[in-house]
Amino acid sequence: MRVRGPCGFAAAALLAVGAAAAPAAPAEEVGARAWSHVVALAAAGPRVAGGAAERRAVEYVAAQLRLAGYHVRVTDFPFPYFETRQVALEVTSPVRVRLSPRALAYSPSTGGVLVAPLVVAGRGLPEDFQEVDATGKVALVERGSITFLQKAENAARAGARAVVVYNHEPGPVVGTLTRPSEIPAVTVSREEGQRLRELVRRGPVLVSLLVDTLLETRASWNVVGELPGRSAARVLLGAHVDSVEGSPGANDNASGVAAALEAARILRLRPPAWTVEVAAFGAEEGGLFGSSAYARSPRARGVSAMLNLDMVGVGERLRVGNTGADQRVVVAVLRAARELDISVEERRMGSSDHVSFERAGIPAAMLHRPDDPHYHSPGDTPDRVRPELLEAVVRLAAQSLLGPVLVTGVAPSPASRPLGRL
Ligand SMILES: [Zn+2]
Known part of the structure; x- marks a missing residue:
């Protein structure tokens, strides 16, 4: 200063x-x-x-x-005003993988570390959630077609506890929900998203997610x-x-x-x-x-x-x-x-x-x-x-x-x- x-x-x-x-x-x-x-x-x-x-x-x-x-x-x-104080996402099972998430602006906090199964749900459209059981899970969805907020709302309606949006183009993405969503929402790069999708394709995946944000x-x-x-x-x-x-x-x-x-x-x-x-x-x-x-x-x-x-x-x-x-x-x-x-x-x-x-x-x-x-x-x-x-x-x-x-x-x-x- x-x-x-x-x-x-x-x-x-x-x-x-x-x-x-x-x-x-x-x-x-x-x-x-x-x-x-x-x-x-x-x-x-x-x-x-x-x-x-x-x-x-x-x-x-x-x-x-x-x-x-x-x-x-x-x-x-x-x-x-929104600020990310802390954000962490890790695969804890079947292997340990530390990822580099970014909280979407206006994402609420997880209130401590959230541990839940990961479910893949297309682009997060309502019909994508009809095909999977997201209840109590963290939903992994691809960026695109609808807004980040709509993805988070659809995931919340499907019973998910948090949503991870992976980029549809190479590299990471910083985005905003434009207003607070019901559940925490973060982004990862396309590369990390593909890695997560591949893990889920092979069997059950458990992730831990920490989102600590400030909104005032x-x-x-x-x-x-x-x-x-x-x-x-x-x-x-x-x-x-x-x-x-x-x-x-x-x-x-x-x-x-x-x-x-x-x-x-x-x-x-x-x-x-x-x-x-x-x-x-x-x-x-x-x-x-x-x-x-x-x-x-x-x-x-x-x-x-x-x-x-x-x-x-x-x-x-x-x-x-x-x-x-x-x-x-x-x-x-x-x-x-x-x-x-x-x-x-x-x-x-x-x-x-x-x-x-x-x-x-x-x-x-x-x-x-x-x-x-x-x-x-x-x-x-x-x-x-x-x-x-x-x-x-x-x-x-x-x-x-x-x-x-x-x-x-x-x-x-x-x-x-x-x-x-x-
Ligand atoms: Zn601009």
Whole structure:
């Protein structure tokens, strides 16, 4: 804490930004500046919602927005804080095998060590549980088809005492139930899942499971920077600043915050007629808590459009989309992409902060790169984030917010010509 207090952290990060500002070509400079924000944010460690690292990241974002000339406010909001204190899973019979489980977020505790037979139940669908007797057992199910919570609920209904979900792709998986389940729920890697399945195929398997978790109400933070325009109309660019337990969260989602910060700097240099807000939302991973708090606040009423950036620094493909019928922001992004000659596919997409705004009736969409095999894992590190991918998103996001399609009744300023040659 002493070494990495907010001030020391911000100062170190600022040095990194200064060092990255050297390249001569402006486009490269945009990418390098954004990338240096990724490095600074990931250096805080996993930014678990409500924790010290998330708070340091919030301070960093606030400092950067102030430097860019924005009026900044940090607000707190309550959310259900979750922490894994201890988790262990072991095969005790017919052989001894120690596994590497992770508790799903909001999993209840086992209340001491639970020893029970292991039963394999497909993907944890209701029909999977009809084929086996899970009563009093630990259910092993594969990831996919339905949510983690649905798997846990189906297992509980079938009488299981706990559920172990194994990944459907190589490696471990970190996930969330989004709210407490009735029985403890953990994940293991696909490799460990296959090993367990093979053991059960050969005969009865006994496992011991210990899950010790903490669930309590805590505070997280939203940081919002405002660049006042000539009109009261407001457009909002946002990205979540928190990350899951055990992951440095470089792409998910230091990349989105970094791109938003760099877009904020660019928009300050060529401001539109309307007001621009750039926000970093806390506590997204556990259930979109920060963006929901904002979307429910009186301030949200003045927001004409919201663009969310989530995972934008890894993978060539870039997507834009949302969950609803209001396509105004998607249209603005597609138009900006044509102006800038950036290729972007349109897809329906949920599971991130734009959904909170859509629920509140505010036009919203997300920019997202879908091809990141390391998200929600310890491998989500800054070296995998590519500056040129960030740069394209920075320009596209900034250009989209200049699009008059987002704000009706306000004439666009001359600055709405394409930002392509910045
Ligand atoms: Zn994310």
